[in-house]
Amino acid sequence: MPQFIAHSPAVEIWGGSLLGMVEGLLQAGASPDHILALLAKGGILDPDREGWYRQQGLLDTLRAAGEQFGERALRSAGRAIPLHSRFPPEVDTLDRALTTLDLAYQVNHRGGRIGHYACKHLGPRKVELYCDNPYGCELDLGILEALLERHGAVGKEVRLGHAPGTSCRKKGHRACVYHVAW
Numbered sequence: 001m002p003q004f005i006a007h008s009p010a011v012e013i014w015g016g017s018l019l020g021m022v023e024g025l026l027q028a029g030a031s032p033d034h035i036l037a038l039l040a041k042g043g044i045l046d047p048d049r050e051g052w053y054r055q056q057g058l059l060d061t062l063r064a065a066g067e068q069f070g071e072r073a074l075r076s077a078g079r080a081i082p083l084h085s086r087f088p089p090e091v092d093t094l095d096r097a098l099t100t101l102d103l104a105y106q107v108n109h110r111g112g113r114i115g116h117y118a119c120k121h122l123g124p125r126k127v128e129l130y131c132d133n134p135y136g137c138e139l140d141l142g143i144l145e146a147l148l149e150r151h152g153a154v155g156k157e158v159r160l161g162h163a164p165g166t167s168c169r170k171k172g173h174r175a176c177v178y179h180v181a182w
Contacts (some may be wrong), residue, residue, distance in 0.1 A: 002172045004060070005134055007114060008113045010111040011112045012052040012054060013058055013109055014085070014086065014109070015053060016086065017084060017085040017086075018047055020083060020084025021058065021082045022039070022047070023060075024073075024080030024142070025069070025077050030065060030069055038061040038064050048053070050120075077139055078164030079148070081143050083146070084105045088103065090152075094148065094152070094182060098147065098180065099127075101119065101143075102116050117129060125181060126182075129177070129178045129179075129180060132174055136171050137176050145160065157182075158180075159179065159181040163179045
């Protein structure tokens with residue numbers, strides 16, 4: 001599934017996650033009025049942390065923000081997600097964060113097929129992460145960067161990127177596959 005197209009029109013996202021992405025866009029330099037206007041264009045008015053909002057409206061906002069502010073803004077939105085979304089409380093290591101990423105994704109969405117994350121261990125401190133969701137490549141890279149930082153991989157030799165020979169949602173493919181090593 002290409003970027004920014006919901007798998008199902010019925011899918012909704014929890015307001016805390018949505019507002020986290022908004023915070024990331026603001027940190028990348030977008031003005032609050034501009035982001036609120038983009039959200040309104042997507043049918044999201046006066047977002048509240050405890051509300052539920054149409055995923056496609058947020059995806060439309062992210063697409064427009066990416067076109068206007070660049071991929072850096074999308075990556076910043078992704079970096080804010082782990083700080084603002086519902087995440088299992090027992091997550092205290094990077095390995096657990098990566099292996100429970102799908103669970104966190106599921107509890108922040110409802111109402112239909114949303115895609116998923118699948119984590120496969122390739123060795124000690126090395127995983128392959130299959131990302132099949134409509135948010136896209138830069139957002140997922142931002143999430144992964146934030147998790148690496150949050151769980152102490154900063155300052156260590158970290159490798160994060162597409163697995164060799166795999167597809168990318170930027171090119172219209174269904175999923176991205178990343179290798180993460182720390």
